[in-house]
Amino acid sequence: MGIADNLVSHLVELRNRLLRIAVVLLLLIIALFPFANDIYHFLAMPLLASLPAGGQMIATDVTTPFFVPMKSVLLTAFVISLPHTLYQIWAFVAPGLYTHERRLIWPLVFASTILFLCGMAFAYFLVFPVIFGFISNTAPEGVAVMTDIGNYLDFTMSLFIAFGLAFEVPVAVVLLVTTGVVSIASLREARAYVLVGAFVLGAIFTPPDVISQFMLAMPLWLLYEAGILVASLMQRTQQTSASTASSQLLPLDK
Template identity: 55%
Template sequence: MATEPESLPEQGLISHLIELRSRLLKACASVLVVLLALVPFANRLYAELARPLVARLPAGAHLIATEVAGTFVTPLKLAFYAALFISMPMVLYQLWAFISPGLYKHEKRLARPLLIAALALFYLGCAFAYFLVLPAAFRFLIATKPPGVEMMTDIGHYLDFVMLMFFAFGLCFEVPVVVVVLAALGVVDHAQLRRGRRYAIVGAFAIAAFITPPDITSMIMLAVPMCLLYEIGVLAVRWLLPRRTPATQG
């Protein structure tokens, strides 16, 4: 019996949903496998994460757990975050495998490097925060604590603070990708990006002042890379999206 024409769109939707479910299951499985591999090392992972603060605490000071299950739950949360961080390339690959068949050839040519660049820049932003910004911020915070106050940070609050910093710096390092995407969508062009350089600098310092801890060093350490990344985005627009001449526009 021939398939009714009205059922073809429904069958196409079902096949897409089945494909989406398969991709999501594979992405979740990759995160779960990495998580199971990291669980035995959860405490060691937390010790490494806490190193920027612990190394700068005064003698006798240390991190504390104010919740009954904090010493167990907090390292497990970190293991999950680390598993998601490590398996992100696989997760993005599954996303790409699902959406790429629906893209045109020129869209694939632009989207693939942008996706890779976005992932690499996010990792770079997290590493920048861990190795450079957090040590400087903790040095400032410890140096400015009031007399008679002992700094004894809860391990759960410390994890939340560091993860927030990682996420914020990772997103801020996506400036070149955002610039290229806006240019590809026709929102801005290369000339407008060059003219808007001064506004980008002001915006970078405003965002840095809002995100970073209250010290000038951390603010500058975020604002300056954002300005440099903006310039990289402008150059990328010039290379990847050359201005079309009137002859090519017709």
């Protein structure tokens, strides 16, 4: 009976957290709705800037001119509500963590948000111009590059998510080390595999040119190394604090 009560309470807590996430997301969508076309135009700027003179985007479906800007509003609302969403997730998980692990909630929420936004900014300002410039310049002669706005948004959203998640690698590394799932030594031994995996992911999520693959793989590997460095510093700090505390207790033992 006790197990059933605990399960029900956890499910109720999960429902409440998800409801809060949905309410905030819905409010942001309503607030951003009047700016839907402006938001999409901002997202389309990297492609529009790389098109030849007179180039433009097209809409091939009847409902695309309405639903595509709405999807861009949904993406923007998700990004803005990301800190609140991450906090709700951490708050749900927190009761099952130790005290020293709970102290990491706010730093990790802040770091996760900043890193995800940095990944999206990296994709928008650095990767997109390279990708779309490559596509425009390699189009066969006599072929007009007129991308469908729906296909363009799906493509950019997938890259936003890929780069956003890639930039979360340091947070994942710190969490794995802090919770004792893996050791720093094992992470260092896996460097070669991570580097190969980074280039494999780059080949999957980017167009078939070496530059864009390199622009995803190298940040992914460097962020992995940054995560190892941060985790090492945190572990040393904890060991130093523990040794200091134990040395202060020694005279009392005597």
